[in-house]
Amino acid sequence: MKITSENQILFFKNNEIIRFESVANNTIIHFINGTSSEIHEPINSIEKQLTDVDFIRIHDEHIINVNYLTKIQDNLSDSIELENGVVLPVSKNTKELIINILNAHIKN
Numbered sequence: 001m002k003i004t005s006e007n008q009i010l011f012f013k014n015n016e017i018i019r020f021e022s023v024a025n026n027t028i029i030h031f032i033n034g035t036s037s038e039i040h041e042p043i044n045s046i047e048k049q050l051t052d053v054d055f056i057r058i059h060d061e062h063i064i065n066v067n068y069l070t071k072i073q074d075n076l077s078d079s080i081e082l083e084n085g086v087v088l089p090v091s092k093n094t095k096e097l098i099i100n101i102l103n104a105h106i107k108n
Contacts, residue, residue: 003029003049005041014054018082020046020063032068034084056101059091066102 001017003010012029021028022043030036047057057063058080071081078090080098090098 001050001052003039003041003046005039010039014052014065015067017055018065018068018084019086019088020055022061030086032084053101056098058094058098059089062088064088069102072099072102 001012001014003012016031016033017029018032019030020043021030023038025040025042026038027041027043027046028036028038043061043063047063050063054065054067055063056066064080064082068083069080070083072090073079073081073087078092078095079087080090081087
């Protein structure tokens with residue numbers, strides 16, 4: 001995976017990244033090994049650069065790698081849980097779309 005940020009191009013393996021998190025106009029990349037790195041690029045720009053179907057936007061502030069999704073909570077506060085135990089909100093507007101994408105992903 002290639003991500004352009006300011007005047008640099010960053011390269012990562014898809015399976016290294018568990019999620020992206022928006023913080024102001026920056027994005028924090030969370031890695032599966034528990035480390036993170038903040039880049040000066042808004043999450044909307046990151047989303048446009050992601051061409052791999054392993055990544056989906058679940059909320060205004062979060063993009064996840066579906067390979068690390070372990071649970072979808074279907075209650076008053078819709079959320080998902082990742083392999084590392086982090087629980088994130090899921091936008092009500094995109095929840096059904098997320099489930100459809102995940103179902104298609106599981107079949108592949």
